[in-house]
Amino acid sequence: MARDLMDIRAETDELTTDKMWVIMGPQHPFSHGLWTLKVELDGELVTDAEPIVGYLHRGWEKECENRSYAKIVPMADRLCYAASMTYSHLYCMTVEKALGLEVPEKAQYIRVVADEICRISSHLMWLAAVGTDLGNLTVFLWCMREREYWMDLFVRLCGARMTTNYPRIGGVRNDITELFDRDVDRCVQHFEKALWDIIALIDDSSIFLSRMKGTGILTREQCVNLGITGPAMRGNGVDFDIRRDDPYEVYDKIDFEVPVLNDGDSYSRYMVRVEELFQSCKIITRAMQKIRAIGKNAPYRYKAPTNVPAGTAMCRLEDPRGESLMYLVADGSGKPYRLKVRSPIFTNVSASKPLVVGSRIADVPVIMAMIDMCLGETDR
Amino acid sequence: MAYSSILDWISFSDIMSNPWYPFAGDYNLPFDISYKLWEIIGGGLAWLINLILPGNPVSTWLISDGVCVGGGLIIFMIVIFLVVFIGTLLSLWEERKVLGRVMDRRGTMIGMKGFLQCVADGVKTFMKENTIPKKVDMMTYMWTVSLVVGVSVLIACMIPLSDRWFVVNYDTGLLIIMAFFALAPFFILVSGWAQNNKYSLIGGMRAAELMISYEVPMLIMIGTASLLAGTLNIGDIVAAQRDIWYIIPMFIGFITFLFCATAEAERVPFDIAEAEAELVEGWQTEYAGMKWGLIMLADYFRGYVSCAMVTILFLGGWNIPFVSDSVNNFLPEIVFLLKTWFVFFLMIMIRGALARVRTDQIVNIGWKVFMPLSVINFVIVLLLKVGGIY
Amino acid sequence: MDTNAVYQKPTDEEIKTLLNEKFEGKVNVTKIETRRVYATVPRELIHQVCEYIHDNLTFEHISTVIGVDMIDNLRVVYHIDNYFNGCVIELTVDIPNDDPHVASISDIWVGGNWHERETYELFGIIFDGHPHLARLLTPDTYEFYPFRKSYKLRGQE
Numbered sequence: 001m002a003r004d005l006m007d008i009r010a011e012t013d014e015l016t017t018d019k020m021w022v023i024m025g026p027q028h029p030f031s032h033g034l035w036t037l038k039v040e041l042d043g044e045l046v047t048d049a050e051p052i053v054g055y056l057h058r059g060w061e062k063e064c065e066n067r068s069y070a071k072i073v074p075m076a077d078r079l080c081y082a083a084s085m086t087y088s089h090l091y092c093m094t095v096e097k098a099l100g101l102e103v104p105e106k107a108q109y110i111r112v113v114a115d116e117i118c119r120i121s122s123h124l125m126w127l128a129a130v131g132t133d134l135g136n137l138t139v140f141l142w143c144m145r146e147r148e149y150w151m152d153l154f155v156r157l158c159g160a161r162m163t164t165n166y167p168r169i170g171g172v173r174n175d176i177t178e179l180f181d182r183d184v185d186r187c188v189q190h191f192e193k194a195l196w197d198i199i200a201l202i203d204d205s206s207i208f209l210s211r212m213k214g215t216g217i218l219t220r221e222q223c224v225n226l227g228i229t230g231p232a233m234r235g236n237g238v239d240f241d242i243r244r245d246d247p248y249e250v251y252d253k254i255d256f257e258v259p260v261l262n263d264g265d266s267y268s269r270y271m272v273r274v275e276e277l278f279q280s281c282k283i284i285t286r287a288m289q290k291i292r293a294i295g296k297n298a299p300y301r302y303k304a305p306t307n308v309p310a311g312t313a314m315c316r317l318e319d320p321r322g323e324s325l326m327y328l329v330a331d332g333s334g335k336p337y338r339l340k341v342r343s344p345i346f347t348n349v350s351a352s353k354p355l356v357v358g359s360r361i362a363d364v365p366v367i368m369a370m371i372d373m374c375l376g377e378t379d380r
Numbered sequence: 381m382a383y384s385s386i387l388d389w390i391s392f393s394d395i396m397s398n399p400w401y402p403f404a405g406d407y408n409l410p411f412d413i414s415y416k417l418w419e420i421i422g423g424g425l426a427w428l429i430n431l432i433l434p435g436n437p438v439s440t441w442l443i444s445d446g447v448c449v450g451g452g453l454i455i456f457m458i459v460i461f462l463v464v465f466i467g468t469l470l471s472l473w474e475e476r477k478v479l480g481r482v483m484d485r486r487g488t489m490i491g492m493k494g495f496l497q498c499v500a501d502g503v504k505t506f507m508k509e510n511t512i513p514k515k516v517d518m519m520t521y522m523w524t525v526s527l528v529v530g531v532s533v534l535i536a537c538m539i540p541l542s543d544r545w546f547v548v549n550y551d552t553g554l555l556i557i558m559a560f561f562a563l564a565p566f567f568i569l570v571s572g573w574a575q576n577n578k579y580s581l582i583g584g585m586r587a588a589e590l591m592i593s594y595e596v597p598m599l600i601m602i603g604t605a606s607l608l609a610g611t612l613n614i615g616d617i618v619a620a621q622r623d624i625w626y627i628i629p630m631f632i633g634f635i636t637f638l639f640c641a642t643a644e645a646e647r648v649p650f651d652i653a654e655a656e657a658e659l660v661e662g663w664q665t666e667y668a669g670m671k672w673g674l675i676m677l678a679d680y681f682r683g684y685v686s687c688a689m690v691t692i693l694f695l696g697g698w699n700i701p702f703v704s705d706s707v708n709n710f711l712p713e714i715v716f717l718l719k720t721w722f723v724f725f726l727m728i729m730i731r732g733a734l735a736r737v738r739t740d741q742i743v744n745i746g747w748k749v750f751m752p753l754s755v756i757n758f759v760i761v762l763l764l765k766v767g768g769i770y
Numbered sequence: 771m772d773t774n775a776v777y778q779k780p781t782d783e784e785i786k787t788l789l790n791e792k793f794e795g796k797v798n799v800t801k802i803e804t805r806r807v808y809a810t811v812p813r814e815l816i817h818q819v820c821e822y823i824h825d826n827l828t829f830e831h832i833s834t835v836i837g838v839d840m841i842d843n844l845r846v847v848y849h850i851d852n853y854f855n856g857c858v859i860e861l862t863v864d865i866p867n868d869d870p871h872v873a874s875i876s877d878i879w880v881g882g883n884w885h886e887r888e889t890y891e892l893f894g895i896i897f898d899g900h901p902h903l904a905r906l907l908t909p910d911t912y913e914f915y916p917f918r919k920s921y922k923l924r925g926q927e
Contacts, residue, residue, distance in 0.1 A: 044740075062917050207734050225830065314860060323851075340834065360740070
């Protein structure tokens with residue numbers, strides 16, 4: 001007797017599919033660092049996720065309690081080795097606040113320029129990672145090529161490419177050099193043209209767009225409540241940037257815009273960061289004009305005492321990845337009593353589960369790439 | 381005892397008059413070369429044996445007609461395989477250099493402008509340790525990889541390079557090549573399950589998903605091309621393009637077939653089975669050393685076959701238009717290989733510029749974009765045929 | 771001022787007045803700077819204070835939950851942000867050494883979840899009501915709390 005359609009359907013309704021846990025990491029091409037994302041898969045659909053971090057925990061904060069304040073500046077660089085200038089800058093700002101020390105205006109402008117160069121190079125590294133996660137290596141190599149120019153600028157400024165050890169408590173390590181002064185405008189002009197090539201490769205291709213649009217969607221309330229900060233938050237419609245709304249250094253004297261998009265998917269997070277690249281170029285140009293106007297003989301560093309009086313200080317800063325914060329408890333000696341670092345990625349990664357659940361496994365690298373992981377600062 | 385010189389034993393006879401000639405009236409160049417090689421080798425051996433034992437039957441047997449054809453066939457296999465192998469290595473080298481320049485770097489530079497680097501990579505891969513995880517299903521694990529590699533090499537060797545360079549001259553040659561081509565995703569699916577690894581399993585499933593997206597439009601276009609030529613014989617299809625290449629009436633088909641061929645060869649943007657960012661190596665995760673080296677090579681064999689298919693169906697095979705017959709018949713093999721490498725160049729540019737497509741998007745593209753385009757192509761060809769132009 | 775109304779952009783002075791009025795002086799606002807309010811909160815009231823700050827003063831984002839070992843007692847410091855006017859409230863809670871429990875605020879702000887886990891594993895402060903208080907950065911087999919002053923690093927003896 002032939003089986004008709006109803007018999008076959010009854011049989012297949014009894015078949016169950018199993019969900020399986022796939023462990024993506026710690027050694028995985030998409031993770032860009034040492035962490036694990038366990039996902040529970042039902043076919044290709046993700047039903048549960050659990051991030052596991054801590055492979056790189058070095059006890060940074062405890063180590064700081066054993067060192068004098070000046071020695072911690074290069075240590076702060078190693079917190080996020082890809083965007084190191086912002087962390088040492090943040091540390092110096094916190095100690096200066098605890099000391100009540102004014103930083104000379106020229107040093108503030110130089111710190112702003114260095115921060116923005118750091119932001120550009122960190123965003124270029126992020127864009128390179130986005131390319132590889134989507135399967136395109138051309139974007140990766142072109143971004144790295146552009147990043148080389150900015151690394152060269154850092155070499156002109158302070159001699160090091162990555163972990164720069166440039167800010168000091170009370171100012172910066174040295175004045176801007178002649179070569180830096182000559183090259184920074186050329187670099188900005190070249191970059192503003194070259195970035196269009198890279199963006200054209202991504203924006204004009206419907207494959208890239210279809211991979212990025214509609215994935216990893218969160219509502220504004222979810223995003224804020226989960227503690228996501230930085231460009232990922234601004235891609236969700238939250239109009240907040242520490243540089244503009246809670247200004248530190250001389251950001252209140254420089255005119256720039258903060259890009260905010262409302263869609264809340266990976267594409268808007270991507271567009272926010274790309275816009276930020278252009279805005280950083282503007283900030284650098286305007287800040288350099290002011291530095292040249294201040295003149296060559298202005299002070300760039302005030303002497304700081306080695307002992308910090310007892311008390312607490314808290315400072316926060318707009319890291320390329322979000323809001324980073326340092327909290328210092330000082331006890332009057334030459335070493336900090338407690339120094340706490342808040343890393344933006346620590347909280348962004350804890351929100352992996354709501355971001356990833358409901359999408360396909362092929363979307364997981366794209367969504368996590370928009371968070372821009374850097375493990376050094378997550379684990380400390 | 382008369383001393384017989386070696387020249388008595390080596391004589392280059394006419395292969396076409398040999399009663400055992402296997403190719404039934406068509407002149408076959410590589411067979412000619414191998415036949416002559418066997419005559420040299422067999423004649424030399426026969427002369428040697430004759431020196432020791434004059435007048436023995438083995439020597440005469442070694443240069444008899446049947447044995448010459450048999451020995452010639454063995455050398456013929458080696459010659460065909462070597463030519464295809466070098467051709468594939470050259471396309472691998474082309475990919476590394478062209479992709480390098482797309483990415484603003486130079487590609488491989490060591491050894492004859494980088495060609496020997498590919499050979500060195502192959503040697504290195506073959507010498508690596510062959511690690512096999514403990515709980516794989518050994519039989520399917522071993523057999524599927526051999527079958528994938530074997531089938532890829534088989535179809536690569538079956539592509540004729542010209543009227544006189546072929547292995548078999550089937551009347552249904554095109555169909556057989558496409559049938560063998562489509563076998564590989566089955567083996568990939570089984571292989572992904574056999575490796576006892578979740579990444580491989582997902583990779584294998586995706587290969588099956590990939591296959592159901594592009595096979596039907598591809599076969600429709602092959603049917604269309606053979607409709608235009610009136611035959612499925614590869615030699616006849618190419619001969620029908622003597623004056624005007626099929627890319628002109630079937631331009632839409634060319635574009636669609638190019639992308640279907642990229643999907644068939646599992647290259648970016650359609651390389652989801654091997655997607656590196658999500659599944660570490662997809663279905664190849666647990667293969668190490670020589671097996672992985674052979675899989676990589678099979679990938680490039682399949683790329684070569686895809687490009688050869690495009691050349692045969694749309695770019696006129698080994699024909700150059702608007703030239704006289706004598707120029708056309710001068711070195712058709714080189715013309716064919718150059719066209720194949722040009723199509724591969726197009727595929728490399730596609731790889732450099734595009735990202736990887738997601739699985740559900742591939743199925744969408746296959747059925748909602750490729751299928752209607754191939755049907756439109758078919759209708760155009762039908763109108764041309766009915767209108768009497770072809 | 772009206773302690774039950776919802777303020778989207780309260781100024782620092784307004785925050786000080788509201789906190790004093792709502793919690794009848796138990797919350798001690800120690801210092802005010804531009805966009806910064808520093809307050810000490812007794813241990814029992816921390817959850818209510820956080821609820822008030824979240825619901826009525828629309829402080830939507832918790833930056834950190836920090837643990838400090840003051841040797842005589844343990845201390846937890848919270849930094850809470852407002853996205854509409856950039857203000858930060860710093861709440862300090864002192865906890866006795868022999869009873870290191872404090873209410874968890876991860877039901878108000880989910881973003882504080884991992885911060886509380888980290889403070890627990892490094893200091894041993896137990897957050898009551900936390901959904902999954904387990905070790906995060908250090909290996910699961912550790913039985914001591916590394917950031918307490920009783921755990922000496924080499925060179926600190």
